[in-house]
Amino acid sequence: MPDELLARLRRFHDHTFPGVQDRFQDLVRDGQHPTILFIGCSDSRLVPYLLTGTGPGELFIVRNVGAFVPPYDIRAQHGQLAGFHGTTAAIEYAVLNLKVAHIIVCGHSHCGGVRALYEGVGPDAPNLNAWLDLGREAVLPVQLTDEALRRTEQRAVVLQLERLMDYPMVRRQVDAGQLALHGWHYVIEDGEVHVFDVHQGAFVPASSSEHSGTGPFLPFAGDDISPVDAW
Ligand SMILES: [Zn+2]
DSSP, X not given: OOOHXXXXXXXXXXXXXXXXXXHHHHHHHHOOOOOEEEEEEOOTTOOHHHHHTOOXXXXXXXXXXXXXXXXXXXXXXXTOOOSOOHHHHHHHIIIIISOOSEEEEEEETTOXXXXXXXXXXXXXXXXXXXXXXXXXGGOOSSOOOHHHHHHHHXXXXXXXXXXXXXXXXXXXXXXXTOOEEEEEEEETTTTEEEEEETTTTEEEEGGGOSSSSSSOOOOOOOOSOOHHHHO
């Protein structure tokens, strides 16, 4: 049986990499300095680099089912590990070490994780079931429809933004005007991100929005190269 994955690895090394080699070598020499922490759902149809026109070195990415943000665990302050908080660790690293200027929480349409908040998961997935607790506050007391699913997906994004503000280092940077939070809902079939406007309390299509998030809005510090084209 042909090993398709192996073929793809070789194709990358032999054909794709030479075109972006300089970029990667710069990133190794100078280190990574991404300005954006992207917290996105694991859904395969959500492609952060395509959405944002970014490439190597520009996004620090953490993805999980639902694009959820766990609560900041106060016990961590006292050196006691209360669990393996991968998403929480990534947030701390991005804000404290990388000093990112933007955090994007990106949910999306047709989200299986959000749908599971209504339909439940089987007993053979206890970790998934526990993880979904992070979205339960977004659930509406209605029958699940396409409209209810979309509203819940958007409410879940706002819920995660609120939880992010409970992280001391996030709140500190936001208050200092050094960090902007962005709540996004990507509609897969339209190719359009709807951004949360905190003043309107609503999601606005990027095509008619005046900004990309909840501010303050620092200029995007990415450089001018278009890695998507380079690929
Ligand atoms: Zn999803």
